[in-house]
Amino acid sequence: MDTFGLLAEGLLAALQLQNLIYALIGVTLGTAVGVLPGIGPALTVALLLPVTYRLDPAGSLIMFAGIYYGGMYGGSTTSILLNTPGESASIVTALEGNKMARKGRGGPALATAAIGSFIAGLIATLALAFVAPWVVKFALAFGPAEYFALMVLAFITVSAAFGDSALRGLTALFIGLGLGIIGIDLQTGQARLSFGIPDLLDGIEVTTLAVALFAIGETLKIAADRALAKEEVLAVKGSIWMTKDDWKRSWIPWLRGSAIGFPIGAMPAGGADVASFLSYSAERTFAKRPEEFGHGAIEGVAGPEAANNASAAGTLVPLLTLGLPTTATAAIMLAGFQQFGLQPGPLLFTNNASLVWALIASLLVANFMLIVLNLPLIGLWVKLLTIPRPWLYGGILVFATLGTLGANGAMSGRLGPISFSFELLLLLAFGILGYLLRRFGYPIAPVVVGLILGPMAEQQLRRALAISQGDPMILVHSPIAITLYVVAAAAVLLPLYLRLRGRGDVLGQLASDED
Amino acid sequence: MNKFILAALVSGALALPSFAADYTIMAPAAPGGGWDQTARTMQESLQAEGISGNVQVTNVPGAGGTIGLAQFVNQSNGDRNALIVGGYVMVGAILTNASPVTLDQVTPIARLTGEAIAIVVPASSALQSVDDLAAALKENTGAVSWAGGSAGGADHITAGLITKAVGADPTQVNYIAYSGGGEALAAVLGGQVTVGISGYSEFASQIEAGELRLLAVSTAERVPNVDAPTLKESGVDVAVQNWRMVAAAPGITDEQKAAISADIEKMVNSASWKAALESRGWVNTYLAGDAFKAQLTEDIAATESILREIGLVQ
Amino acid sequence: MSAEPVRLARRPDGAALVIAAILAGIAAVIVWQTSQMRVPPIQARIGPTVFPYIIAAGLGLLSIGTVVSAFRRGFPPREDDNFIPIAWIIGGLVAQLLTLGWAGFSIGTGILFAFTAKAFGRGPLWQTIPLGVVFAFAVWFIFAKGLQLSLPMGPLERLVP
The missing domain is CATH 3.40.190.150 (Bordetella uptake gene, domain 1)
Structure with missing residues (x-):
């Protein structure tokens, strides 16, 4: 049977009433857990996957698809409304999305995130169905040298999130890079900067840092703000729906985000966070009104949210075609697939064709369910902001600590007779850091970006040089690497050129006014 | 909520x-x-x-x-x-x-x-057997790059034992650590490294599909239903599980x-x-x-x- | 960093000088710790100490930049923050940290909830702590019993069979 026939058959199976109900339950549970501040998609999938084991394979696949997409989407809601991303891929969403929410435009921000996620999910799932074998070939062509070039590109794009001072932006980035050195060095097994504390040997967990800097830092800053303490809840002004202008500004970022997210998600060392950083920077570069970035530009929500969801589907490419889990979420999914009788790998599409197509059809249905469920819910989500602050922030801290304990609950610290969770101690310390950074005008996102990208860049560079036995020419040995460096150079020069040209226009204008 | x-x-x-x-x-x-x-x-x-x-x-x-x-x-x-x-x-x-x-x-x-640790090469590799690998190691130990799990783990130890057993210098082992067998698999498939070394199950489906060639398994006895010699059979005195x-x-x-x-x-x-x-x-x-x-x-x-x-x- | 002219006549920003000192301190710690490492004798590659030294150098330069910025008054004006609520929230987190191990998730987290509510002006604690404990217990029940998440147990949690 050809691809379309198989997909149609899968869709027919997925569209049975019973399966639709499973999809709805999956999406609802996934969104409900994913929306809790501090609980990211990996934990959501890990927690909810066992629920699906009780069903028949088709039913469990479809419920699983709902949970996966629901969990990926749920995180954006609290990022936008409360500035409390539960994981690294929603950090960029918080940058512009929360600024929009503060201006009373939480509704349109949520809507562009939901529709962008839907469109990206649709495009990426179809891409998974039709072009997975070619994408995976491209992804495998990425060796350490190419990854290092990609990291250079990503580092340059971070500057888009620096805010108004290069000094403070770089300082934030270097704090993140410094935190990234902590732990066992993968290449030599040597401990670095762990001060003899065993809990530090595995390094700083990105989720812990992100939740602490954003959720706890934000809570502290808002609690300390005398002006906010008096002010009543910020109401959602105007329509909660997107205006015509919002649509006009969103659709290209949705497509661009999907195009960036899918291939990056498919790379064995890519990931949704890297995809969302690159998308944010691309939107900032191409924006008609770049001055709005940092003050609530809708493109900065539409693009990264699309990229983040497209990369979620992209992750399935190496997982299904190579049996290669590239993220924590994917590793949990691999275990789940084995329960469903799917044995991911190169023979999957020939041996388990019907189950694979059932999964892809399920993803399409789940994606559709997600938007059916979430568009009407936007009105309800924005009401989150009307919860009185004491209860709202009390709840945020409860879930932030729950997520941290759930991911790593070891009571490994000791203070006299009392044993405590070292991970929570880190959460507290980074929370205070988050407050101090805010107080002194430092941007938050670069810290997390440094922690994510620093170790990746270091490992890839060292791998490349080890393979070449120290010959640095390996870094520019392939067309892909050279292309990436050219794009990186363009990312620096293009905005400069655009700005100069823009200034030139203004100067020309002024000159003509003088006449 | x-x-x-x-x-x-x-x-x-x-x-x-x-x-x-x-x-x-x-x-x-x-x-x-x-x-x-x-x-x-x-x-x-x-x-x-x-x-x-x-x-x-x-x-x-x-x-x-x-x-x-x-x-x-x-x-x-x-x-x-x-x-x-x-x-x-x-x-x-x-x-x-x-x-x-x-x-x-x-x-x-x-x-x-x-579980047996599998020693694999890409299907296109010039290395056909453990003997070829041993010869390559003896000629230039550093030129043979091994992809496997984290440094100091079972994969790394096995690579070190093989290098030592064929008479090359184990301090020269060019071992490239990846954060899991899966990422190492991608490096082998992409032809980024010479040899892949990790748990057999990590590579199994690619070996079946003919994308990877299994040179040997590390256990003392052969793995049932797997057509590959043990290291000992291939003349390398190493047995690890x-x-x-x-x-x-x-x-x-x-x-x-x-x-x-x-x-x-x-x-x-x-x-x-x-x-x-x-x-x-x-x-x-x-x-x-x-x-x-x-x-x-x-x-x-x-x-x-x-x-x-x-x-x-x- | 900014185009502002240098005005050394004004008093430097004290807090910024403290930040610069902290950055320099971190750089020193990284250099010190990295110099203590034993590097395995592996040929022809960048070892595990190179990146730490680069990052330490970067932090050192940024520290100098921060000193310059402090003298130029380059930092944005700071708001008049109220530190009492901050103390309540940090107190709540510390209390949770120290009670979780023996009192269990519900009691420890209930205290955190109540202290946070207090920071935002809602009290009194004798009302909000029980409320927080009930809320945290419900959360514990859903996640630990419903979803098999392993969370610290205490006397309250042990009441549930």
């Missing part, structure tokens, strides 16, 4: 009746990994066979299992119900991390399963140890355990009592000496 919490509460309460625990098995790794799956398979089997009414699994991830091991030793002293899952990776991790707690401080019960074990708490009495050993033996001989191993593709390498203890001591000594030679432990 309250509605969802209520819905989750109701569905949770309906779906999963709760029990009081009898055995508590610690998996010193994150959910989803090999040790976690071993612990959860034990949980299912012990309960299904009625050996123990209620079994709970706890996860304490980190640092090759040494964080979980330290917590187990500190908190379970004399607890008859506490078990921990572990494996060969722990032996290396204890040494490279200079862990304050070692396997001497727990009560080993039995080796449960073992990446085993997993179960251990009990320190400070338990001999009677308690005997009772636990009996429970584990019953589990290993049960139909549900055998079926679970079959479905997961694990090989039963059950070994208990003094024989296991002797093997453990031997493994620790061999690992320490090769890690010293590679230069990871000083």
Whole structure:
């Protein structure tokens, strides 16, 4: 049977009433857990996957698809409304999305995130169905040298999130890079900067840092703000729906985000966070009104949210075609697939064709369910902001600590007779850091970006040089690497050129006014 | 949001009746990994066979299992119900991390399963056999890059042992560590490295599909239904298996140890355990009592000496 | 960093000088710790100490930049923050940290909830702590019993069979 026939058959199976109900339950549970501040998609999938084991394979696949997409989407809601991303891929969403929410435009921000996620999910799932074998070939062509070039590109794009001072932006980035050195060095097994504390040997967990800097830092800053303490809840002004202008500004970022997210998600060392950083920077570069970035530009929500969801589907490419889990979420999914009788790998599409197509059809249905469920819910989500602050922030801290304990609950610290969770101690310390950074005008996102990208860049560079036995020419040995460096150079020069040209226009204008 | 919490509460309460625990098995790794799956398979089997009414699994991830091991030793002293899952990776991790707690401080019960480490090359590689690999290593050890799991783990140790056994200098091993067998697989498939070395199951589907060529497996005996020689058959005197074990708490009495050993033996001989191993593709390498203890001591000594030679432990 | 002219006549920003000192301190710690490492004798590659030294150098330069910025008054004006609520929240987190191990998730987290509510002006504690404990217990029940998340147990949690 050809691809379309198989997909149609899968869709027919997925569209049975019973399966639709499973999809709805999956999406609802996934969104409900994913929306809790501090609980990211990996934990959501890990927690909810066992629920699906009780069903028949088709039913469990479809419920699983709902949970996966629901969990990926749920995180954006609290990022936008409360500035409390539960994981690294929603950090960029918080940058512009929360600024929009503060201006009373939480509704349109949520809507562009939901529709962008839907469109990206649709495009990426179809891409998974039709072009997975070619994408995976491209992804495998990425060796350490190419990854290092990609990291250079990503580092340059971070500057888009620096805010108004290069000094403070770089300082934030270097704090993140410094935190990234902590732990066992993968290449030599040597401990670095762990001060003899065993809990530090595995390094700083990105989720812990992100939740602490954003959720706890934000809570502290808002609690300390005398002006906010008096002010009543910020109401959602105007329509909660997107205006015509919002649509006009969103659709290209949705497509661009999907195009960036899918291939990056498919790379064995890519990931949704890297995809969302690159998308944010691309939107900032191409924006008609770049001055709005940092003050609530809708493109900065539409693009990264699309990229983040497209990369979620992209992750399935190496997982299904190579049996290669590239993220924590994917590793949990691999275990789940084995329960469903799917044995991911190169023979999957020939041996388990019907189950694979059932999964892809399920993803399409789940994606559709997600938007059916979430568009009407936007009105309800924005009401989150009307919860009185004491209860709202009390709840945020409860879930932030729950997520941290759930991911790593070891009571490994000791203070006299009392044993405590070292991970929570880190959460507290980074929370205070988050407050101090805010107080002194430092941007938050670069810290997390440094922690994510620093170790990746270091490992890839060292791998490349080890393979070449120290010959640095390996870094520019392939067309892909050279292309990436050219794009990186363009990312620096293009905005400069655009700005100069823009200034030139203004100067020309002024000159003509003088006449 | 309250509605969802209520819905989750109701569905949770309906779906999963709760029990009081009898055995508590610690998996010193994150959910989803090999040790976690071993612990959860034990949980299912012990309960299904009625050996123990209620079994709970706890996860304490980190640092090759040494964080979980330290917590187990500190908190379970004399607890008859506490078990921990572990494996060969722990032996290396204890040494490279200079862990304050070692396997001497727990009560080993039995080796449960073992997996061969596979030595593979891309299908397009010029290396056809272990002999070719040995020749390449002897010619220029550094030019042969090995992709495998983290430094100091079973994969790295095996690469070091092979290099030493063919007569090349183990300090020159050009080992490229990846954060999991999966990422190493991508590096081998993409032709980024010369050789891939990791658990057989990581590479199995690619070997079947003809994308990778299996040069040899590391175990003393051949892997059933796999057409590849062992290292020993190929003239390289190395035999390693990446085993997993179960251990009990320190400070338990001999009677308690005997009772636990009996429970584990019953589990290993049960139909549900055998079926679970079959479905997961694990090989039963059950070994208990003094024989296991002797093997453990031997493994620790061999690992320490090769890690010293590679230069990871000083 | 900014185009502002140098005005050394004004008093430097004290807090910024403290930040500069902290950055320099971190750089020193990284250099010190990295110099203590034993590097395995592996040929022809960038070892595990190179990146730490680069990052330490970067932090050192940024520290100097921060000193310059402090003298130029380059930092944005700071708001008049109220530190009492911050103390309540940090107190709540510390209390949770120290009670979780023996009192269990519900009691420890209930205290955190109540202290946070207090920071935002809602009290009194004798009312909000029980409320927080009930809320945290419900959360514990859903996640620990419904979804098998392992969370610390205490006397309250042990009441549930």
